[in-house]
Amino acid sequence: MTLVETNPAVGEEDRPVNLWRDAWHRLKRNKLAIFGLGIVVLLAFVAIFGPYLTPHDFLSQDLQARNQAPSLAHLFGTDDLGRDVFSRVVYGTRTAFLVAIVVTAIALLIGTTLGAVAGFFGDPYDRVIMWLTDMTMSVPNLLLVVVINASLKTPIARWMETQYMATLNPFYRETIWIDFFLVFGSMAMISWPPYARLVRAQVLSIRSRPYITAAMALGLSNRIIMMRYVVPNALGPLIVSVSAGLGTAMVLESAFSFLGVGVNPPTPSWGNMISDGLRVWQHHPHLLAAPAAVLGLASVAFSFLGDGLNDALNPRGTK
Amino acid sequence: MTAQDTKERLLDVKGLTVEIDGRRGPAVVVDGIDLHVTKGETLGVVGESGCGKSLTMLSLMRLLPNKIKVTSGSADFDGQDLQKMSARALRKVRGGEIGFVFQDPMTSLNPVMRVGDQICEPLLYHRGMSRQDARKRAVELLRLVGIPGPEERLNAYPHELSGGMRQRVMIAIGLACDPKLLIADEPTTALDVTIQAQIVDLVKQLRSKLGMSVVWITHDLALIAGLADRVVVLYAGTVVEDAPVDALFANPSHPYTRGLLASIPTLSDAPAARLSSIGGTPPEPGRRPPGCPFAPRCPLAMDICRRDVPKLEPISSEGSHRAACFAVQKALKAA
Numbered sequence: 001m002t003l004v005e006t007n008p009a010v011g012e013e014d015r016p017v018n019l020w021r022d023a024w025h026r027l028k029r030n031k032l033a034i035f036g037l038g039i040v041v042l043l044a045f046v047a048i049f050g051p052y053l054t055p056h057d058f059l060s061q062d063l064q065a066r067n068q069a070p071s072l073a074h075l076f077g078t079d080d081l082g083r084d085v086f087s088r089v090v091y092g093t094r095t096a097f098l099v100a101i102v103v104t105a106i107a108l109l110i111g112t113t114l115g116a117v118a119g120f121f122g123d124p125y126d127r128v129i130m131w132l133t134d135m136t137m138s139v140p141n142l143l144l145v146v147v148i149n150a151s152l153k154t155p156i157a158r159w160m161e162t163q164y165m166a167t168l169n170p171f172y173r174e175t176i177w178i179d180f181f182l183v184f185g186s187m188a189m190i191s192w193p194p195y196a197r198l199v200r201a202q203v204l205s206i207r208s209r210p211y212i213t214a215a216m217a218l219g220l221s222n223r224i225i226m227m228r229y230v231v232p233n234a235l236g237p238l239i240v241s242v243s244a245g246l247g248t249a250m251v252l253e254s255a256f257s258f259l260g261v262g263v264n265p266p267t268p269s270w271g272n273m274i275s276d277g278l279r280v281w282q283h284h285p286h287l288l289a290a291p292a293a294v295l296g297l298a299s300v301a302f303s304f305l306g307d308g309l310n311d312a313l314n315p316r317g318t319k
Numbered sequence: 320m321t322a323q324d325t326k327e328r329l330l331d332v333k334g335l336t337v338e339i340d341g342r343r344g345p346a347v348v349v350d351g352i353d354l355h356v357t358k359g360e361t362l363g364v365v366g367e368s369g370c371g372k373s374l375t376m377l378s379l380m381r382l383l384p385n386k387i388k389v390t391s392g393s394a395d396f397d398g399q400d401l402q403k404m405s406a407r408a409l410r411k412v413r414g415g416e417i418g419f420v421f422q423d424p425m426t427s428l429n430p431v432m433r434v435g436d437q438i439c440e441p442l443l444y445h446r447g448m449s450r451q452d453a454r455k456r457a458v459e460l461l462r463l464v465g466i467p468g469p470e471e472r473l474n475a476y477p478h479e480l481s482g483g484m485r486q487r488v489m490i491a492i493g494l495a496c497d498p499k500l501l502i503a504d505e506p507t508t509a510l511d512v513t514i515q516a517q518i519v520d521l522v523k524q525l526r527s528k529l530g531m532s533v534v535w536i537t538h539d540l541a542l543i544a545g546l547a548d549r550v551v552v553l554y555a556g557t558v559v560e561d562a563p564v565d566a567l568f569a570n571p572s573h574p575y576t577r578g579l580l581a582s583i584p585t586l587s588d589a590p591a592a593r594l595s596s597i598g599g600t601p602p603e604p605g606r607r608p609p610g611c612p613f614a615p616r617c618p619l620a621m622d623i624c625r626r627d628v629p630k631l632e633p634i635s636s637e638g639s640h641r642a643a644c645f646a647v648q649k650a651l652k653a654a
Binding site for chain 1: 380382384385409410413419421422428430432440444445489
C-alpha cells in the first residue's frame with residue numbers, strides 16, 4: 001500500500017481488467033500448486049515429445065534381456081518381453097493425457113451445456129436434466145463401462161470388418177480406434193454428471209445475486225453480463241473441478257485398463273502396465289513400481305494444482 | 320393539473336400494478352401506484368418492509384425477477400414509457416440516464432472485478448469512452464464521493480473495502496454517466512449512523528452540483544426529513560399520502576403516516592416510556608382486505624373503510640398534500 005502511495009505508478013493505472021494475471025500472482029505464492037503445475041507441465045511435455053525422448057521403441061522386444069532390473073541402459077528396467085519400461089511409461093503418458101483431455105473435454109461439454117440449460121431455464125428442463133444426471137450417477141461406474149464395452153465392442157468390430165471387406169480402406173483395420181472410441185465414450189458417459197451439477201448450481205446461485213441485478217441496472221448487455229459477471233464467478237469451482245477431473249480420468253483409465261476394459265495391449269497405458277506388473281511384483285517390483293509411481297505423481301500433481309487454482313481464482317481467499 | 324406541471328415531470332408513474340405469481344395464484348404486490356418526480360427534486364419513498372418500495376423501483380426499470388410481473392400501468396421517463404420501450408432502448412436508459420444505487424453494498428458489487436473496472440463499465444458502454452478516459456473519470460468519481468487515495472482504490476477488489484467505501488463506490492457507479500435521475504434503494508440501511516450522515520450529505524451536495532433528481536427509498540423517516548423535498552408514503556403497495564416534506568412532518572394526515580411518525584423515539588420521551596408502535600403487521604400480498612388496506616390496523620377505521628378503497632385526494636388548499644383516507648377526507652368536509 002505504502003509502495004503505491006510513494007509511487008503512483010502509471011503502469012499500474014492503465015492495466016486492463018485481468019482476473020487471470022491476478023490469479024497467476026496468487027498462484028505463484030502457493031508452493032504446492034507450483035509443484036503440481038511443474039509436474040503437470042513436465043508430464044505434458046513428455047506426452048507431446050515422448051517419441052523423441054525415449055531411448056528405445058516402446059514395442060521392440062529384446063528376449064535376451066527380459067525382466068531386467070533398472071540400469072543405465074534401461075532406466076526402469078525391462079518387462080517380461082524385454083521391452084524398455086521407461087519408454088513404455090513415457091508412451092503411457094501420452095495415452096493418459098489423451099484419455100484425460102478428451103474424456104474431460106467431452107464430459108465438460110455435455111455437463112456444462114446441460115447444467116447451464118438446467119440452471120438458466122429452470123423447469124421443465126431442470127427437472128428432466130436432473131433426472132438424467134441422477135440416473136447416470138446411480139449406476140455403478142465400472143458396471144456401466146463394462147456393459148458398454150461388452151455390448152458394443154463385438155458389433156463395432158464386426159461392422160468395421162465388413163466395412164473393410166467392402167472398401168479395403170485400411171482405416172477399418174485399425175482396431176485401436178475401437179478401443180479409444182469405447183474408452184473415451186464410456187468414460188465421458190460416466191464423467192459428465194458432476195460437471196452438470198456444478199454448473200447448474202453455479203448458474204442458479206449467481207443468477208440471483210444482487211450484483212447481477214446491479215449489472216442489469218447499469219444497462220449492460222446480456223452478453224457482457226454473461227462474460228464478465230456470470231462466467232468469471234462460476235469459473236473458479238469449474239476450473240478446480242476440471243483440474244481434479246483430469247487426474248481422476250487418468251486414474252479411471254488405469255482402473256479400466258487394469259480390469260481389461262480400457263486401452264488394449266500393445267498400446268501402453270499405465271493401467272495395463274500396472275495390471276501386468278501386479279502379477280509378478282514379488283519377483284520384479286519395478287514393473288509395478290514405475291507405472292504406479294508415475295500415475296500417483298500425476299494424480300497428486302493435478303489435485304495440488306486444482307487446490308491452488310481454487311485459492312488463486314478467489315480474490316477473497318487468504319493471501 | 321396544468322400542462323406546465325406535466326412538462327416538468329421527469330418521471331411520471333401512472334397506475335403501476337405489479338403481481339407476483341405465487342403458489343396460491345397471482346397476488347398483487349404493487350397496486351396501481353401513481354407517483355412522479357419533477358426535475359431537480361428529491362422524492363422520499365417511505366414505508367414498512369414489504370410494502371412494495373423496492374419492487375416499485377425495480378419494476379420501473381423492468382428488473383423484476385422471473386415470477387414477478389408488471390400487469391398494468393405506465394412509467395414515463397423524459398417523455399418515453401419505460402414499460403413499452405424496446406429492450407435495447409431501455410438498456411441505454413439504465414445506467415445512462417437513470418442511475419441505481421442498491422441496498423446492500425456487500426453483495427451488489429461483482430466480487431471478482433476491481434472496483435475501478437466496475438465504475439468504468441457504464442462509461443465504456445454508454446459513453447463510448449476509451450479505457451484511459453474512463454479510468455480518469457473513475458478517479459474523479461471516487462474523489463467526488465469522498466474516497467481518499469482514489470488512484471490506488473481503483474485497483475482494489477470489493478472485499479478489500481469497508482461497507483461505507485463500497486456504498487460510495489456504488490454511488491460512484493450510479494453517478495458515472497451523469498444520470499438525470501438517481502434511484503437510491505435504502506442505500507444507507509447497511510451502514511452505521513456516522514457513515515449514513517456522510518452519504519446523505521454527499522447526495523445532497525451532488526444533487527445541487529449536478530442538478531439531478533433523486534428518488535430515495537427508505538424506512539427511516541428521520542433521514543427523509545433532512546433530505547427530501549417531497550415524500551410519498553407507501554402502504555401495502557398503495558400510495559397513502561403524498562406531501563411536501565414540511566407539510567408531512569407538520570401535518571401528517573393519514574393514520575399510517577401518523578403512526579410511523581409517532582414511532583420515532585425522541586429525546587424528550589420519558590426515559591422508561593415504551594416505544595410507540597402500530598399494532599399488527601402489513602397484510603400479505605394476496606390476502607389484502609377489501610376496502611382500505613390499512614383498515615384492520617387503523618384506529619380511525621369506519622364501516623366505509625372496510626368496504627371501499629379510498630382514493631388519493633388533495634387535503635390542502637393548493638392541492639400538493641394528498642392523502643388516501645376516508646376519515647381525513649370526512650374531517651376535512653366537516654371543517
